[in-house]
Amino acid sequence: MRRIVLAVASTVAGLVLLFSYRTSTNTGTGTGMAATAVTSSGGSSGDGSSGVSSGSTTLTGSEVNTRWGVVQVQITVNAGRIVNAGTVQLPDHNPRDVEINRVAVPILNSEAVAAQNAKIDVVSGATVTSDGYIRSLQSAIDAAHLS
Amino acid sequence: MTAWAAGSMSRRAWVEQIMGMPVSLHLRGPRAAGDSAVEQLVTALFAHLRAVDALFSTYRADSEIMRLNRGELRLDACDPLVQEVADLCAEATRRTDGYFSAELPAPGHPTGTGTTAGTGTAAGASAGRRWFDPSGLVKGWAVERAAARLTAIDGHDYYLSAGGDIAAYVADPVSPAWNVGICDPFDSTRVLATVPVRSGGVATSGSAARGAHIMNPRTGRPASSDLLAVTVTGPSLMWADVYATAAFARGSDALAWLAGLDRTAALVVTADGARHATPGFGGAEPARRSTSDGQRQPTADK
Numbered sequence: 067m068r069r070i071v072l073a074v075a076s077t078v079a080g081l082v083l084l085f086s087y088r089t090s091t092n093t094g095t096g097t098g099m100a101a102t103a104v105t106s107s108g109g110s111s112g113d114g115s116s117g118v119s120s121g122s123t124t125l126t127g128s129e130v131n132t133r134w135g136v137v138q139v140q141i142t143v144n145a146g147r148i149v150n151a152g153t154v155q156l157p158d159h160n161p162r163d164v165e166i167n168r169v170a171v172p173i174l175n176s177e178a179v180a181a182q183n184a185k186i187d188v189v190s191g192a193t194v195t196s197d198g199y200i201r202s203l204q205s206a207i208d209a210a211h212l213s
Numbered sequence: 214m215t216a217w218a219a220g221s222m223s224r225r226a227w228v229e230q231i232m233g234m235p236v237s238l239h240l241r242g243p244r245a246a247g248d249s250a251v252e253q254l255v256t257a258l259f260a261h262l263r264a265v266d267a268l269f270s271t272y273r274a275d276s277e278i279m280r281l282n283r284g285e286l287r288l289d290a291c292d293p294l295v296q297e298v299a300d301l302c303a304e305a306t307r308r309t310d311g312y313f314s315a316e317l318p319a320p321g322h323p324t325g326t327g328t329t330a331g332t333g334t335a336a337g338a339s340a341g342r343r344w345f346d347p348s349g350l351v352k353g354w355a356v357e358r359a360a361a362r363l364t365a366i367d368g369h370d371y372y373l374s375a376g377g378d379i380a381a382y383v384a385d386p387v388s389p390a391w392n393v394g395i396c397d398p399f400d401s402t403r404v405l406a407t408v409p410v411r412s413g414g415v416a417t418s419g420s421a422a423r424g425a426h427i428m429n430p431r432t433g434r435p436a437s438s439d440l441l442a443v444t445v446t447g448p449s450l451m452w453a454d455v456y457a458t459a460a461f462a463r464g465s466d467a468l469a470w471l472a473g474l475d476r477t478a479a480l481v482v483t484a485d486g487a488r489h490a491t492p493g494f495g496g497a498e499p500a501r502r503s504t505s506d507g508q509r510q511p512t513a514d515k
Contacts, residue, residue: 186393186394186404186407187239187372187391187392187393188237188239188372188374188392188393188394189374189377189393189395189396190377190378190379190395190416190417190444191377191395191396191398191442192377192398192418192420192442204235204237204377205235207226207237208235208237
């Protein structure tokens with residue numbers, strides 16, 4: 067279990083770094099990135115509907131300033147598998163953000179779980195932009211294999 | 214290191230931001246993780262993609278494409294890759310009855326909504342003009358060429374996906390295919406089908422991810438398609454992508470046209486939510502069955 071936690075910790079940090087990379091190179095706004103430390107609340111149980119039991123670990127990425135505001139990612143892992151993934155913080159201060167978030171948050175939750183159930187290796191869809199990547203199913207699949 | 218790896222097959226992923234989108238590379242095989250030669254190859258692959266982007270980007274004022282469009286560079290003085298792409302774009306226009314075109318309204322054109330065939334706005338073009346924007350072909354072309362470098366790693370499987378357009382390869386006949394999930398454009402919380410792919414390309418065009426971004430070259434306006442998404446599989450990612458883009462612009466008779474293409478299969482989702490697949494579209498089935506919401510199985514429709 068210890069190994070798994072470490073692997074996931076680096077994954078979350080990796081995602082956070084990835085996400086911040088683009089915003090920091092493409093916007094003039096302050097994108098001072100939060101430290102990429104990852105907190106682990108071991109043993110927390112996710113929602114019952116996804117079958118998360120007491121052996122799961124929830125990992126929360128640090129807050130990252132993006133063009134649209136602060137984003138924070140959270141992944142729940144059980145026995146080396148992502149059983150839930152989501153964002154604990156997303157910007158909601160303008161209509162476009164709200165529109166994005168209304169759609170994006172449920173996607174991340176259901177797709178990350180569905181992907182592993184269906185053993186999907188890769189996802190094809192209308193072009194995923196960098197900004198949408200962190201919320202995409204592909205990012206969850208990538209996360210499972212970034213070493 | 215790879216606490217995730219299941220079974221004996223080592224698998225490793227890399228992700229980089231190139232061409233304004235995430236590019237994911239997955240490698241499967243005994244040397245996938247922790248091999249310095251493999252790492253070098255992967256580094257070179259991403260560097261190659263960045264170099265191609267520098268050549269073709271419509272976001273970069275100093276790219277050859279932008280210099281070409283400003284009249285500072287003639288096509289015959291461009292990098293041979295630019296000339297190769299220009300030839301391929303002409304062929305793509307022929308193969309698609311004009312539904313794919315790299316001759317697009319320049320940004321700032323009254324009907325331009327900013328993006329055309331996967332590209333974005335770029336400054337410096339005057340209104341009403343048409344310019345050469347091969348972006349709709351370059352991505353698939355570049356990804357397919359870059360991915361082919363990975364065959365140098367003997368006995369390894371790979372896929373390279375740029376924003377959801379995928380070049381895949383499975384080296385060993387006994388290895389499992391890559392399972393490609395096709396996003397449901399009508400409800401993107403679902404994967405509407407999975408397709409096993411051993412070798413070739415998978416590309417999806419549609420309006421789901423970024424709003425209308427495909428132009429109908431025949432009208433110069435955003436495609437007012439009655440399609441939500443078109444996914445095309447075939448031996449070449451570049452052509453799969455071109456065909457998907459053209460089919461989307463073509464609209465209602467896209468399926469019949471796609472069915473007539475050699476070694477090409479497709480899944481089309483129409484605006485009413487109906488799904489139709491060409492006879493060759495393999496493994497099309499809902500990844501998650503719902504009970505009574507009227508989901509239809511992809512059906513042969515020719």
